[in-house]
């Protein structure tokens with residue numbers, strides 16, 4: 001699918017730089033290149049030349065690079081004019097390409113063409129945008145892993161195993177004389193279970209990749225004087241919040257973006273939760289509630305008391321409902337989806353070392369989460385001292401466990417929320433398909449369920465994607481990409 005119009009844009013950031021590039025893609029790219037450089041361009045040869053305007057005046061001197069379809073970024077004829085990084089010069093060069101028949105490229109249009117011409121799949125196209133916009137080394141590394149296809153490979157493997165399963169099931173529909181007992185068929189069960197296990201593992205990695213890309217929002221809540229502001233200062237390594245023995249000091253929301261154990265965190269410190277006597281403090285508490293509703297993680301800071309010395313005490317990690325009720329008393333609603341980390345602060349007063357507290361009732365290992373119940377298990381308690389800088393590493397470690405983030409970044413790739421949601425939907429669809437197969441044994445229904453699960457999954461790499469989705473993805477790029 002080749003476009004019959006030619007697009008052009010400045011591909012380098014505006015401002016000053018050693019090099020600035022105007023990129024042109026489409027059927028007129030070669031002609032435009034020859035007119036501007038007044039020479040015959042050889043494909044894939046760097047050619048030094050003067051770029052001239054209509055009157056023959058030199059706009060800039062630089063390198064012209066010409067790529068002939070399909071061997072180019074977009075899969076079309078592509079011209080790259082590498083001049084100097086100055087916006088007046090580059091603008092003139094760009095205007096010249098318009099005079100010669102190109103039109104301004106829309107945001108993401110080069111990459112969109114690359115996708116439409118099968119140079120890359122949709123997840124890779126997204127990874128290009130993510131690589132460009134990544135704001136930490138970990139995010140950049142994992143975005144590049146997705147860009148080169150690490151994530152797409154996993155999706156393709158899942159699609160392949162679903163194809164095998166579908167082929168098998170559809171054969172039994174076409175040849176009913178074989179009389180296969182699908183619900184008890186070894187191949188069906190093995191393939192289905194393996195695929196489900198693989199989806200679970202990709203989902204875990206994709207969730208981690210999504211966190212590396214987007215970070216997590218963290219709200220610090222708790223009673224006045226528990227040490228919330230001290231914790232914010234400690235985590236951010238800066239004296240952001242006023243720390244005081246006077247209860248009710250913090251009223252406005254204080255924010256800090258940090259990285260803890262490789263996880264980008266957007267921290268918010270809030271007003272202490274208590275029966276406020278004045279209007280301003282009440283407003284602070286109301287806003288704290290708003291933050292809790294939006295947060296991925298609630299750091300609930302409590303002042304440690306004597307129970308801390310008896311670390312087995314179940315009440316250090318009470319059922320989550322108890323925490324929800326405690327917050328509800330101040331009009332703060334705890335979402336089922338958010339992770340809760342109870343922080344018993346001021347352990348220094350009880351000569352305790354930082355540690356995790358286990359409840360005898362809550363024995364599920366943190367990392368063993370299942371799709372539906374995924375977040376209910378993101379709940380833990382640790383003892384720290386914000387004042388003495390003890391237990392900060394343990395907070396990082398616990399968050400890594402809660403969100404199944406590996407320490408080594410070798411296996412990670414970035415993924416977007418869209419990918420995580422799609423994987424989860426596909427997982428649900430397959431679980432449902434399995435249940436229905438065992439309930440009814442109907443091959444036709446099972447085949448249809450498998451088909452719909454597969455179609456959903458294929459949306460990740462864009463094998464089946466609606467125009468709306470494509471529009472949404474590419475319009476979020478910037479121009480020249």
Ligand SMILES: Nc1nc2c(ncn2[C@@H]2O[C@H](COP(=O)(O)OP(=O)(O)O)[C@@H](O)[C@H]2O)c(=O)[nH]1
Nearest residue numbers: 224225226227228229230243244346385386387
């Ligand atoms: N001993 C001890 N005191 C602390 C600790 N963290 C905070 N504090 C003190 O507790 C008081 C209240 O702290 P602050 O951070 O303002 O609490 P907030 O009201 O929750 O924001 C201050 O006097 C802090 O110095 C800690 O880990 N150990």
Ligand SMILES: [Mg+2]
Nearest residue numbers: 228229249250
């Ligand atoms: Mg405070």
